[in-house]
Structures are given as C-alpha cells and as structure tokens.
Amino acid sequence: MSNSLLDSVRIVLVNTSDCRNIGSAARAMKTMGLKNLVLVDPIEMPNGQAQALAAGATDVLADLTVVDTLEEAVKDCGLVVGTSARSRTLPWPMLEPRNCGEKMIEEAPKYPVALVFGRESSGLTNEELQLCHFHVQIPANPEYSSLNLAMAVQTLSYEVRMAFLAQENAQYKNENNDEVEYPVVEETERMFEHFEQALKATGFIVPSHPGLVMTKLRRFLNRARPDVKEVKMMRGILASVEKAAKKNEQ
Numbered sequence: 001m002s003n004s005l006l007d008s009v010r011i012v013l014v015n016t017s018d019c020r021n022i023g024s025a026a027r028a029m030k031t032m033g034l035k036n037l038v039l040v041d042p043i044e045m046p047n048g049q050a051q052a053l054a055a056g057a058t059d060v061l062a063d064l065t066v067v068d069t070l071e072e073a074v075k076d077c078g079l080v081v082g083t084s085a086r087s088r089t090l091p092w093p094m095l096e097p098r099n100c101g102e103k104m105i106e107e108a109p110k111y112p113v114a115l116v117f118g119r120e121s122s123g124l125t126n127e128e129l130q131l132c133h134f135h136v137q138i139p140a141n142p143e144y145s146s147l148n149l150a151m152a153v154q155t156l157s158y159e160v161r162m163a164f165l166a167q168e169n170a171q172y173k174n175e176n177n178d179e180v181e182y183p184v185v186e187e188t189e190r191m192f193e194h195f196e197q198a199l200k201a202t203g204f205i206v207p208s209h210p211g212l213v214m215t216k217l218r219r220f221l222n223r224a225r226p227d228v229k230e231v232k233m234m235r236g237i238l239a240s241v242e243k244a245a246k247k248n249e250q
Helices: 019-031 048-062 070-074 097-107 149-177 185-202 213-224 228-249
Strands: 009-014 036-040 065-067 079-083 113-117 134-136
Touching: 009 019, 009 070, 009 149, 019 036, 019 048, 019 149, 036 070, 065 070, 070 113, 079 097, 097 113, 097 134, 097 149, 113 149, 185 213, 185 228
Parallel strands: 009 036, 009 113, 036 065, 079 113, 079 134
Antiparallel strands: none
C-alpha cells in the first residue's frame, strides 16, 4: 500500500482569517503524511508569516488550491466530513474522530475524501455543514474545549494516519500469513521430546530431578508459536547439541 490513499485525503479550510493558522495547519498535515490543502475564500492569503509557521511544510502551501465556495472545494469528493464544535438544531450523522479516520481511509481508494474545517471564531455555517455527509466533533475537555484550527487539523489528521497505518499493517499481515505454515501437534511434541533428550544429554536436566524445565520451555515456545521451518531448524540445533554432548563423553 502506498501513500496514494493519503493523497486522496483533502483538508479544506473555510474562510480562514489568519494566514498563520494556515501555515500551522499545513505543518500539522505534513507531519501526518497529508499534503492536499484547499482554501475556501480565505480572508488572508498565506505570506511569510504562514511560511514561517509551516516550518518544513512550505511545499504544502506552495501546492494548495484556492476556491470561492465550499461546494466548489468538495464537488468531486465522495465523502465529506465537517468539523462541528457544537450541536445543531438539525441533527446530522455524527462520527467520533477515530471512526472518522477509519471511514476516510476506507473510502479513499474510491474517490477523493475531504475533512472540512470552519472559521476560527464561528466554525461552519448550517448551510456548509449540510454539504457534509457526516459531522465530527473532537471530544475535548468540556470545561475547556478551546482547540485552535491547527490543533483540530492535527488531531483529525492523526486519526486518518492511524487508520492508514492500521490498514497497511493488516494488509502486510495478510500477505505474510499466506506463507506461514504451522506444525501439527504431533510435530511439536516430537520437538519437545527432542529438547528433553538433548537437555538430558548435556546435563542441563537431571533425570532424577527434572524440575519444571520442560513445562517452562513448553510455555515459552508455545507463546512464540514457531512455524514448520523454525521447528525443523530447532530440531537441527538439538541434533547438533546431542552430537557435541556425545563427543564430550568420549
């Protein structure tokens, strides 16, 4: 899986009043692997201050798109999620940030998906929120829920990245699980018998006082769950140990 999924995620900032917030948002995006930034009717275009706050993410600013309306910003998107800081009179399907990230990555292979952030002071209007399929609210401390724009972008971009990494990891496991063959119980038991035989040959286990060595060894190896190749390798090592032990007896 490549970063193309993240490339399908669009961050849309609506009517941002302070260009420094745009720079900070760009930095937040890039730290999470996102680069597709769209500005809707910004009051102040990015300048040197924005570039300074973007730090190493000036490429995100250089490649951003500016449009006049939110409708124009999301017209080609199959999934649009708007951030909402307060409940509205009109109920709308809500997502938790974790679910939001998962849904974005789930649908990103099909079409562009967008996360929409509103004005610093008043957020998105009801009309703008109605252009979104879902709303997402960051469950901040109700006694102090003051998240600035860049913080909100960082939080939700993080959830998108975590969903992306989870899917990437699951795909890797599925690809590699096809190649793993685990031994049947009979083969595992023969390995344990071989272990006990070799450890007795070296004197590590005293036949009259075996203790719990084999029980602990079983627990350890069962937790590790060696595959067929690893069991064969272990049997080869044990055969080598037995051979060396016999030489020492001579």
